Amino acid sequence: MGFQPQQNVDLAELTTFKIGGQAAFYTVVTSADELPEIFAWLKQNSLPHLVLSGGSNTIFGDGIFRGLVIKISIMGFAVLSESEKSAVITVGSGEDWDAIVAKTIDLKLGGIEALSGIPGMCGAAPVQNIGAYGQEIKDTTLSVEVFDTDNSVVTSLTNAECEFEFRNSTFKATQKDRYIITAITLKLSKLPPSIPQYKDAINYFKEKNISTPTLPQIRKAILEIRRNKFMDPAVMPNAGSFFKNPIVAELVAKKIIAQNPDVKVYPEDTKIIPLEGGNYKIAAGWLIQNLGLKGLELEKVRVDPNHALVLENKGGATQKDLKQLVSKIQDLVTKKYGITLEAEPVIVEF
Ligand SMILES: Cc1cc2nc3c(=O)[nH]c(=O)nc-3n(C[C@H](O)[C@H](O)[C@H](O)COP(=O)(O)OP(=O)(O)OC[C@H]3O[C@@H](n4cnc5c(N)ncnc54)[C@H](O)[C@@H]3O)c2cc1C
Structure with missing residues (x-):
């Protein structure tokens, strides 16, 4: 009968x-083998597509997407090889990210423990090179298996070909919309883990008097820290940190630091230090908080009253409402600090 979307x-x-309107067409994919037929159908009907996983980093438009939304639900987990010091695992893109982090910790494999508690699916993790508490998925990614929509074949991209950057990759930039990630292959470590070098984590273990934590202890710490930091989207809908922490040139940073000696700069240290290369990573949340914008409400959206970096849907908000709030924050930040804040979630217009 051929492909029949909802x-x-x-x-x-x-x-x-x-937030979001409707998709004219929608389908759930459970195997990469289904994709050639779907893309033949799209080509035949001259329709565009959008890929969706857990939806925790996606803001849909308010109208009708006149194309096909493809929800990825490709499962699978296998240990491909093991040595004394490491193991290589491959994971289906539709697996829940945090469940896989928990599973690797059960297997005593380290490398993604600081990424505990990040919502979403494994296939979306390389798209924005997810990161938290000093780890990024680029650090452990060996390769990413993809369906190449240009020629309808499943192929593999090396770590270098993914062009990972801070909250960015080829999937979000140069080859946007070209690839559908079907699996990720990670190289994890069997060596003892170390405390994530972030103030919250350092303080957590100092308080507990633990100097060489185990992987489960690090996961527990990260989950606890995150619980205090992020509003649960099930309670108040949100997409986590809404703006990327801006990386700015030394000259701009020095001016901000001179005017605001208490500005928060990453990595957090006893004194303000630059990144390798001399640029500075400023905490976007601090910039917003310092403007007194916590709790700011506009239409049906607001800045979380406790966490300046989290924007929330108070109920029934539209993308239009959200964009107004985003523009207001961006304008005020640019005016005060000369920095342009960039949204982290993928904002799809239709
Ligand atoms: C409370 C909260 C906390 C968060 N904390 C963090 C954090 O600490 N660090 C961090 O980096 N992020 C964080 N995020 C953002 C988000 O969880 C991650 O970006 C996550 O990887 C998104 O996964 P998802 O499955 O929900 O992606 P989706 O929102 O479904 O998709 C995101 C993008 O990836 C594309 N995509 C999805 N799956 C595929 C695929 N298989 N192939 C190709 N493209 C695909 C989509 O088209 C879309 O452009 C947080 C979000 C929330 C709500």
Whole structure:
């Protein structure tokens, strides 16, 4: 009978921000083998596609997407090889990211423990090179298996070909929309882990008097720290940190630091230090908080009253509402600090 997508599907509930209109066509994919037929159908009907996983980093438009939304649900987990010091695992892109982190810790494999508690699926993790508490997925990624929509074949990209950057990769930039990630292959470590060099984590273990924590102890710490930092999207819909921490040139940073000696700069240290290369990574949350914007409300969206970096849907918000708030924050930050804040989630217009 051929490929038959669902029609007129509501999108808001498929994302953690609960914003979005409808998809004219929608399908759930459980195997890469289904993709050639789907892309032949798209070509035949001259329709565009959008890929969706857990929806925790996606803000859909308010109208109708006149194309096909493809929800990825490709499962699978295997240990491909092991040595004394490491193991290589491969994971289906539709597996829940945090469940896989927990599983690797059960297997005594380290390298992604600081990425505990990040919502979403494994296939989305390389898209924005997820990161937290000093780890990024680029550090452990050996390769990413993809369906190449240009020629309808499954192929593999090396770590270098993924062009990972801070909250960015080829999947979000140079080859946007070209690849559908079907699996990720990670090289994890069997060596003893170390305390994530972030103030919250350092203080957590200092208080508990633990100098050489185990992987489960690090996971527990990160989950606890995150619980205090992020609003649960099930309670108040959001997409986590809304703005990327801006990386600015020394001259700009020095001016901000001179005017605001208490500005928060990453990596956090006893004194303000630059990144390798001399640029500075400023905490976007601090910039917003320092402007007194915590709790700012506009239409049905607001800045979380406790966490300046988290924008929230108070109920029934539209992408238009959100964009107004985003522009207001961006304008005020640019005016005060000369920095342009960039949104982290993928904002899809339709
Ligand atoms: C409370 C909260 C806390 C968060 N904390 C962090 C954090 O600490 N660090 C961090 O980096 N992020 C964080 N995020 C953001 C988000 O969880 C991650 O970006 C996550 O990887 C998104 O996964 P997802 O499955 O929900 O992606 P989705 O929102 O479904 O998709 C995100 C993007 O990836 C694309 N995509 C998804 N799957 C595929 C695929 N298989 N192939 C190709 N493209 C695909 C989509 O088209 C979309 O452009 C947080 C979000 C929330 C809500």
